[in-house]
Amino acid sequence: MLTPEGADEAEIIVRPSSRGGWQVEFRDAAGIIVKQAKSDCEAVLLACHLRPDAEIRLLPATESTDTFSVDFSARRGSSDIE
Helix, strand or coil: EECEEEEEEEEEEEEEECCCEEEEEEECCCCEEEECCCCCHHHHHHHHHHCCCCCCEEECCCCCHHHHHHHCCHHHCCCCCC
């Protein structure tokens, strides 16, 4: 579930970075951690490495109300990466 602060403990978020490239956001005991990546593919691979059991959310844009209002659950199919 997306919180106002970002991902909850069961999720990891991949989104474009305002500094260029992509960023991977996840929560741990210390708070929200943000790692940088050069490309979307590198960011997804990093997310898989950091949290192999987490649900990865790939957001197409920097923070906006649009990125928080889309429900992708109805679009899941056999081609989704689990």
